[in-house]
Amino acid sequence: MKEGPDIARVAALLGDPARANMLTALMSGRALTAAELAQEAGVTPQTASSHLAKLEAGQIVVPRKQGRHRYFTLSGPDIVEALEVLMGIANRVGHNRVRTGPKDPELRRARVCYDHLAGDMGVALFDGLAKRKWIESDLNGVALTPAGINFASEFGIDLDGLRKKRRPLCRECLDWSARQSHLAGSFGAALLDRFYDLGWAKRVPESRIVRFSDAGKRQFHDLIGD
Amino acid sequence: MKEGPDIARVAALLGDPARANMLTALMSGRALTAAELAQEAGVTPQTASSHLAKLEAGQIVVPRKQGRHRYFTLSGPDIVEALEVLMGIANRVGHNRVRTGPKDPELRRARVCYDHLAGDMGVALFDGLAKRKWIESDLNGVALTPAGINFASEFGIDLDGLRKKRRPLCRECLDWSARQSHLAGSFGAALLDRFYDLGWAKRVPESRIVRFSDAGKRQFHDLIGD
DNA sequence: TCAATGCTTCGATTAGCATCGAACTATGAA
DNA sequence: TTCATAGTTCGATGCTAATCGAAGCATTGA
Numbered sequence: 001m002k003e004g005p006d007i008a009r010v011a012a013l014l015g016d017p018a019r020a021n022m023l024t025a026l027m028s029g030r031a032l033t034a035a036e037l038a039q040e041a042g043v044t045p046q047t048a049s050s051h052l053a054k055l056e057a058g059q060i061v062v063p064r065k066q067g068r069h070r071y072f073t074l075s076g077p078d079i080v081e082a083l084e085v086l087m088g089i090a091n092r093v094g095h096n097r098v099r100t101g102p103k104d105p106e107l108r109r110a111r112v113c114y115d116h117l118a119g120d121m122g123v124a125l126f127d128g129l130a131k132r133k134w135i136e137s138d139l140n141g142v143a144l145t146p147a148g149i150n151f152a153s154e155f156g157i158d159l160d161g162l163r164k165k166r167r168p169l170c171r172e173c174l175d176w177s178a179r180q181s182h183l184a185g186s187f188g189a190a191l192l193d194r195f196y197d198l199g200w201a202k203r204v205p206e207s208r209i210v211r212f213s214d215a216g217k218r219q220f221h222d223l224i225g226d
Numbered sequence: 227m228k229e230g231p232d233i234a235r236v237a238a239l240l241g242d243p244a245r246a247n248m249l250t251a252l253m254s255g256r257a258l259t260a261a262e263l264a265q266e267a268g269v270t271p272q273t274a275s276s277h278l279a280k281l282e283a284g285q286i287v288v289p290r291k292q293g294r295h296r297y298f299t300l301s302g303p304d305i306v307e308a309l310e311v312l313m314g315i316a317n318r319v320g321h322n323r324v325r326t327g328p329k330d331p332e333l334r335r336a337r338v339c340y341d342h343l344a345g346d347m348g349v350a351l352f353d354g355l356a357k358r359k360w361i362e363s364d365l366n367g368v369a370l371t372p373a374g375i376n377f378a379s380e381f382g383i384d385l386d387g388l389r390k391k392r393r394p395l396c397r398e399c400l401d402w403s404a405r406q407s408h409l410a411g412s413f414g415a416a417l418l419d420r421f422y423d424l425g426w427a428k429r430v431p432e433s434r435i436v437r438f439s440d441a442g443k444r445q446f447h448d449l450i451g452d
Numbered sequence: 453t454c455a456a457t458g459c460t461t462c463g464a465t466t467a468g469c470a471t472c473g474a475a476c477t478a479t480g481a482a
Numbered sequence: 483t484t485c486a487t488a489g490t491t492c493g494a495t496g497c498t499a500a501t502c503g504a505a506g507c508a509t510t511g512a
Contacts, residue, residue: 005316007309008246015238016470024233034489047471049490059319068479068488078318082311083233089304090231093285242500260459273501275460294458294509 013058014086018043019051022072023060027080028172031064031071110210112203115189117210121220122182125191126172128224129183135170137181142170144187152187156194162186195220239284240312244269245277248298249286253306254398257290257297336436338429341415343436347446348408351417352398354450355409361396363407368396370413378413382420388412421446 014020018041025040026032032040038048052072055061060079061072074080090096110121117125129135134148144152144159152159162169171185183191192210195201200216203209212220240246244267251258251266258266264274278298281287286305287298300306316322336347343351355361360374370378370385378385388395397411409417418436421427426442429435438446 005313006246006321007250007312007316008241008243009321010312010316010319011237011246012241015234015241017234018470020232020234020237035487043470044472045489046473046491050470053490058321060315070489076315076318078311078315082308082315085304085308085311086233086236087231089286089302089308090233090236092302092304093236095232095235095284244500261457269500270502271459272461272503276500279460296459 010058010060010082013055013060014082016051017041018047019055022048022051022055023074023079023083026061026072026074027083029073030171031073033069033071037072110201110212112192112210115192116182116184117188117192117195118182119210121210121212124226125220125224126181126183128226132225135183137172142172142183142185144170152190155191156197157187157190159187162190236284236286236308239281239286240308242277243267244273245281248274248277248281249300249305249309252287252298252300253309255299256397257299259295259297263298336427336438338418338436341418342408342410343414343418343421344408345436347436347438350452351446351450352407352409354452358451361409363398368398368409368411370396378416381417382423383413383416385413388416 014023021041022037025037034048034052035045037052038045041048041051043051052061052063055072056063059075062075064071064073110117110119112118116122126135129148130137132147132151133145134151135142136145149159159169168185169187170183171188172181172183182188192201195210195212195216196203198216198219199213200219201210201212203211240249247267248263251263260274260278261271263278264271267274267277269277278287278289281298282289285301288301290297290299336343336345338344342348352361355374356363358373358377359371360377361368362371375385385395394411395413396409397414398407398409408414418427421438421442422429424442424445425439426445427436427438430437
């Protein structure tokens with residue numbers, strides 16, 4: 001009966017946790033693939049596909065085909081604006097996501113985000129690599145420096161192998177618990193794998209927690225220099 | 227798992243049609259009662275009560291008790307901002323509400339909105355009353371002028387009787403089909419009643435359409451002076 | 453005190469939607 | 483061609499949330 005712009009339809013599209021996660025991930029302005037968005041949202045690819053179809057139909061996101069990937073971006077700056085206003089409101093009214101209970105601060109310290117390290121140690125890793133000038137972060141994203149390439153081979157990471165994959169080598173991922181970036185991308189994943197291989201850390205089964213051994217912790221801090 | 231402001235929760239609150247209708251009605255900045263909001267949303271009082279409880283819990287609206295009424299207002303300017311951005315998006319992507327089909331333009335011409343006249347003729351009525359300086363509209367709302375009070379009694383409306391009701395005498399109501407205001411409140415309702423009584427118009431059963439007779443139409447236009 | 457009005461709570465129903473397993477399509481690589 | 487990867491479609495399941503009727507408070511007015 002009522003006429004006018006249908007707020008509810010748009011808001012409902014942003015009102016599902018999985019979709020909201022995808023959209024916040026896209027706020028960086030970078031285009032992400034369906035699989036990456038599924039990871040961000042914490043759902044299976046099928047579910048993500050269904051969500052993305054809805055977002056696309058609602059013109060909230062725009063797909064771009066490239067090879068066998070589909071990259072998605074937000075359909076315009078107004079979407080970012082909306083997300084930001086909503087974040088502000090959520091913040092004001094104290095609607096923050098269930099913080100991981102005080103009983104497992106481990107999760108906040110070090111956890112996997114997809115396949116790379118997140119949490120305080122993830123942020124520390126990012127900062128440390130930047131301080132050593134192994135990575136450089138600018139508006140276009142993150143990239144390895146020549147010194148960083150050097151370090152990678154010394155640390156036992158096969159960069160050439162990684163480059164063959166279609167996945168970007170370095171990618172920033174916003175860590176909400178720390179409100180700072182940590183390192184994603186295939187290089188970020190390779191680093192974590194290397195930590196496992198070196199015995200510095202291992203994953204706690206059935207959880208996202210990454211548990212460092214005492215020795216591993218020491219070596220980790222040596223690595224990033226603090 | 228993810229942390230940070232919970233956009234989805236806020237967006238979901240705005241993402242229900244009934245609630246969105248209530249909130250847009252509140253965008254005028256005026257406080258409305260639960261019953262009025264139920265009308266705006268097109269739901270029963272029980273349903274509205276449930277929605278309002280949710281909006282209140284989510285701190286989107288703020289209640290204020292006055293007598294046996296509960297007046298609601300938006301909890302802050304950020305809510306208005308959010309609604310406006312969402313309207314912009316909805317507009318851009320063409321998510322407009324199902325416009326009443328071309329087969330019944332009558333509905334767009336004259337219909338009841340709760341108990342007062344809406345549609346093109348509702349807007350014309352509002353403009354006409356303002357042009358004759360019978361009502362005055364400013365930031366605080368609409369009010370009858372001394373001349374308007376005069377007119378009301380001549381037109382057979384018992385203003386004193388209306389004043390006894392708790393309902394505001396005059397209220398602006400945004401008409402989306404015309405994107406302009408029409409007159410609500412008990413005076414607006416009384417005018418429409420008078421149109422019925424005078425035989426100028428009658429309601430089409432089972433619909434919101436108000437059908438004016440040819441003679442009624444003439445007299446209506448005489449009244450508002452165009 | 454009784455009646456009327458405004459609003460809420462309770463309970464039952466219904467509908468929609470998110471989710472995932474399994475199977476299918478499409479693109480690229482060997 | 484064959485295999486692997488990225489993504490989608492289909493179908494089934496289960497949960498959540500909107501809705502309203504009926505009954506209950508609470509406030510006001512007579």
